[in-house]
Amino acid sequence: MKKNIAIIMGGYSSEYDISIKSGKVVQKFLDSSKYNAFPIKITQKKWVYVDSNNTEFAVDKSDFTISPNGDKIHFDCVFNAIHGTPGEDGLLQAYFELLGLPHTSCNHYQAALTFNKRDLLSALKPYGVPCATSYFLNKGDAVDEVQIVKKVGLPCFVKANKAGSSYGISKVYKKEEIKSAIDKAFTEDSEIIIESSLEGTEVSVGVITYEGKIAVLPITEIVSENDFFDYEAKYLGKSQEITPARISEIQQNKVTQLAEFIYKTLGLKGYTRSEFIFIGDEPYLLEVNTTPGLTEESILPQQANTAGISLEQLFSSAIEEALR
Structure with a gap:
């Protein structure tokens, strides 16, 4: 029997439109032989399921169900494609955990910790993870x-x-x-x-749990046409994203080991994408994203593609890992 998957997208932050794009890509590439996909848009005003006719049906927040035809539909798993609050900062993770509903992102504490840059750096400082002053x-x-x-x-x-x-x-x-x-x-x-300001080669490292094992994806080098990797560089084509990165074997080994160490030490799950800048051969951590972009042009899907993992495989693995 096919599983019912709620794909949550939108959110309350400036990243709303980016999240909608990610959610639509998840819906497009979800394996329809295994899963029934239900796109759920979440805003501060309403939580709604939007069907193929663009008709909206309210989500019952007491148990996160929908009743589009009068019959209540329960979900087997939630695929989280919300960037920013409330999907990346632990709020929805805590809600789903209270409901006992599996979801594809990390747990609520880890989401809150990584979303708060100050707290993240403070938590990793005792482990000697290099970062900016x-x-x-x-x-x-x-x-x-x-x-x-x-x-x-x-x-x-x-x-x-x-x-x-x-x-x-x-x-x-x-x-x-x-x-x-x-x-x-x-x-x-x-x-x-x-x-x-740290001046050096900037890289992005995807670490995921894939088919039950932690996997570090091929590293992406970020070359921004602007002064730094800002919104235009990320989303409006003002950068080169080179995968695999043009870095030395020493740099590759160091940043791979550090990214995996952070993933394990913080107890992360699902998809993550961490940003680093090299000072010499030493990778300095900038941030950790626990619901990275999932459009076809986004960095994590590019890395997965280089590793020979299709979007269908990437998304299926996330769901199966959540259900495990």
Whole structure:
């Protein structure tokens, strides 16, 4: 008997449109001989199943079921394609775990931890994971540009602490630009992180659980046409994404081992994509994404393709792992 799979997409953040694209790709490539796909759009106003006629049916939040024809449909598994809140920060993971409903992403604590850049770096610091020097600010804190520059130097990056797809991020070259960059970051989150700029080769490393085993996918080198890997570079073609990356064997071994170590140490599951910058041969961690983009052009699917894994196989494995 085919399994009923809810594909959740949308969300509450600036990443809504990107998530919709990811969800539609999952729906397109899901193995129809094994699974019945039900696209579920989640917004702050409503949670709805959207059928092939674009008719919407409300989701019963008490048990996450739908009743499009009067008969209640229960789901065997949820495929999480939401980037940002509430699909990447642990909120929906906790909800599904309370319902006892399998889902394809990591557990709620790990999702919350990795989505919060400050907490992620703090959790990994005792393990000696290299990362940039950072300075933290909350909304309402006094801004001391002199102290910021003294700690992180120039240029530096000003980022929203809990946001994805490079929303709210700025690269700052002058002390006088810091305040406007901080104001921009605060439009995305009430907490921000200011980091020293690391200059070197940037790579993205996908680590997934595939057919029951942890697998590190071929590494992607990021070459941005812009000043850094910002929204335009990620989604509007302003970058080259080269898989496999043009790095040395020493660099490849080091970043592969570190990415897998982070995956295991944090107790991650499902798909992850971690970003690093090499300083010499040493990989410095930038961030960990636990619901990475899943469009055909996205980095993780590119890496899977290079590894000989089709999107159908990639998505099926995620579901089977969740059901395991």
